[in-house]
Amino acid sequence: MSASEFTKCMIAQGVKRLLRTTDFEDLSVGEIAKHCGISRNTFYYHFKDKYDVITWIFYTEITPIMGDSDRIDNWGEGLLALCRYMQENKDFYIKVLQVQGQNSFSECLMDFYANLVRNLLLNAKADQVLDPRQIRITSNFYAFGLTGVVSNWAKSGMKAQPEPVIRMLQDLLSGEIFDKILALEHEAKKDEQS
Incomplete structure (x- = not known):
């Protein structure tokens, strides 16, 4: 070093x-x-300032913990590793997640997930279906959602175990939850027509 x-x-x-x-x-x-x-x-x-320290901590401590979570089948493992690490160091992360704005931990997490989702989409050949603007909007949408869920979990004291929420996020992001809702809606319409 x-x-x-x-x-x-x-x-x-x-x-x-x-x-x-x-x-x-x-x-x-x-x-x-x-x-x-x-x-x-x-x-x-x-x-540059105290916010720069937080950014440095994110990129030197958090990014390696999340590992190679850049595939559709393993991004949840990276999120789980992040949540476990944050639980082990919760006094620090609860405080830094309260800070908003440029160079905040939340912004670093947002940028990380926006890039991750963008890479997931590109690896899945989404660029053959979506234009660059749609990929950017989709990436930001999921990044805001993931960051918001992690922030809310932290603000509630990180008391709940992260595994059930991460499983639900995996179902949500895979479309499984919407598929179930659509199937129920389809069944309800069939029942109405009968």
């Missing part, structure tokens, strides 16, 4: 420790620097 990576890790761990007792919005760069035993200049040499 390079000296720069070591310093970034130290700052990230410092932010995590500080968030045990302080809300993210109340946290200042000065407090982070003091807690880590570094100067503000050292902080700014490695990060």
